[in-house]
Each structure stands twice: as C-alpha cells, then as structure tokens.
Amino acid sequence: MTEELRLTVLGSATPYPRVDNPCSGYLVSSGGTRIWMDAGSGTLGPLQQHVRLDDLDAVWISHLHADHSADLLTAYYGLLYADIRLAAPIPLYGPPGIADRLAGFLTNTAGRSPVESAFAVTELYDGHRADVGSLRLTSRAVAHGIPAFAVRVEGAGGSLVYSGDTAPCPSLTELAEGCDALLCEAESPEPPAEGEQVHHTPEDAGDTARAAGAGRLLVTHVGRFLTPEEAVTRASARFDGPVDYASPGTTFTVRPRT
Numbered sequence: 676m677t678e679e680l681r682l683t684v685l686g687s688a689t690p691y692p693r694v695d696n697p698c699s700g701y702l703v704s705s706g707g708t709r710i711w712m713d714a715g716s717g718t719l720g721p722l723q724q725h726v727r728l729d730d731l732d733a734v735w736i737s738h739l740h741a742d743h744s745a746d747l748l749t750a751y752y753g754l755l756y757a758d759i760r761l762a763a764p765i766p767l768y769g770p771p772g773i774a775d776r777l778a779g780f781l782t783n784t785a786g787r788s789p790v791e792s793a794f795a796v797t798e799l800y801d802g803h804r805a806d807v808g809s810l811r812l813t814s815r816a817v818a819h820g821i822p823a824f825a826v827r828v829e830g831a832g833g834s835l836v837y838s839g840d841t842a843p844c845p846s847l848t849e850l851a852e853g854c855d856a857l858l859c860e861a862e863s864p865e866p867p868a869e870g871e872q873v874h875h876t877p878e879d880a881g882d883t884a885r886a887a888g889a890g891r892l893l894v895t896h897v898g899r900f901l902t903p904e905e906a907v908t909r910a911s912a913r914f915d916g917p918v919d920y921a922s923p924g925t926t927f928t929v930r931p932r933t
Contacts, residue, residue: 679929687897700715704725715746738824777794817839834929835857855929859893893921
C-alpha cells in the first residue's frame with residue numbers, strides 16, 4: 676500500500692457552511708492510516724465518502740469553535756447508537772476540556788453522556804506528540820484567543836502543517852519550518868483596527884509560508900469578505916512557491932521536495 680501523504684478537503688468554509696462547502700475539516704491519509712483533522716459543521720457527510728467512522732485511526736481537533744468541532748456531536752451518535760459496532764473508542768486529540776464540553780451538550784438526563792465510550796480522549800498541550808499508524812503528529816499552541824493548536828503531520832511520504840485558526844505567531848512558523856506543505860487559514864481581509872488579532876490575512880499566510888520555508892501553501896478557511904481567488908492572489912504576492920486554495924472535495928498529494 677502506498678505511503679503517499681494525502682490531504683482531502685472535506686470543507687473549508689467559515690464561520691458557517693456555504694451551500695457547497697462545509698466548515699473546516701480534512702482527511703489526512705497515508706497507507707492505511709486515516710485521521711479526521713477538524714470536524715467542522717457539515718464535514719461528517721463527505722468524510723464518509725472516503726472512510727467509515729469506525730475505520731478512522733484518530734481524530735485531531737484544533738480548537739473548540741463550532742466551525743471546527745461541531746460534527747463530533749453527530750459522530751458520537753453514529754459511533755454509539757446507529758449501525759456501527761465500535762470495537763474500541765476512537766482516539767481523539769483535542770484542547771483541554773474537550774470531553775466535558777462534548778458531554779455538556781450531549782447529556783440530557785441526570786447521568787453524564789458516555790463520551791469516552793465513543794472517543795479515547797487525549798488533551799493537547801504545547802509540544803504534544805503522538806504516533807498514529809505510520810504518522811507522527813506534533814502539536815503546538817497558537818494565538819487564537821482561546822486554547823488552540825496547530826499540527827505537523829509527518830510520515831514517509833512527506834510533511835504537512837495545518838495552522839488551525841491563529842494569528843501569525845512564532846510557534847506556527849517554527850512548527851512549519853521546512854514542511855512540504857502548509858495548510859494555512861486566511862480568514863481576515865485585513866488585520867483588526869483594534870483588539871487582538873486571532874486570524875491570518877492572505878498576506879500573513881504568504882509571510883508565514885515564506886518565513887517557514889514551506890514547499891507549498893494551501894490557503895483555507897477563507898472568510899466571507901474574501902473570495903478564494905483574492906486570497907490566493909494576495910498570498911502569492913508574499914510567497915514565491917505554489918499557492919492553491921483548499922477547495923472542498925479536492926485531494927492534494929504532499930510530496931517531499933527534491
């Protein structure tokens with residue numbers, strides 16, 4: 676079985692799904708290893724075009740905003756109360772408090788919903804590492820105003836870094852150093868005039884890719900006040916490598932640079 680590292684875009688919209696584009700969610704695969712990376716609203720449907728829920732090796736969640744995590748709720752029902760017979764809980768890597776956050780929504784009686792029967796929860800921290808099948812996952816805390824993480828996925832087929840949601844920050848640039856592909860959000864048309872910056876602009880995405888020495892840039896999580904074409908054009912003005920938009924339904928093969 677090929678060990679090529681592949682990224683399938685399940686959705687990339689924000690802050691709510693578009694008619695033809697769910698919120699943030701991706702399937703990362705290499706050989707027989709399959710990881711659901713962010714589970715934004717609407718991504719569970721297209722996920723099943725590629726893999727059954729009970730065939731996932733892990734789920735990784737960047738932060739607990741709904742456009743990155745809401746479909747965990749329906750996945751829970753699918754894993755425990757439908758046509759799936761789960762042999763063991765699926766490993767779930769996510770921010771501190773993720774299990775109680777899910778249980779708080781799912782619990783409808785005096786007894787707490789058995790979130791841990793569906794998911795084997797591991798809370799992320801800055802520098803967390805995990806081996807999932809043939810892939811190594813390294814997570815770093817990033818700047819989004821709430822607990823939030825980026826991840827570097829490495830395997831024999833190459834290296835992919837996903838920003839999650841974040842303002843430009845040293846930890847993301849460090850994590851992405853020399854990666855073959857950077858999947859970076861570009862939500863904001865401009866930096867905020869006041870207050871804390873919590874997202875990249877397209878120019879920021881290009882700058883992060885350039886500073887990290889990434890092989891290519893995949894722009895994702897483009898906000899409602901930008902078009903994908905604008906985001907790619909603006910990011911390309913700051914980064915000399917290939918720049919593409921993470922269009923829903925697209926599969927990118929991440930190849931090591933020669």
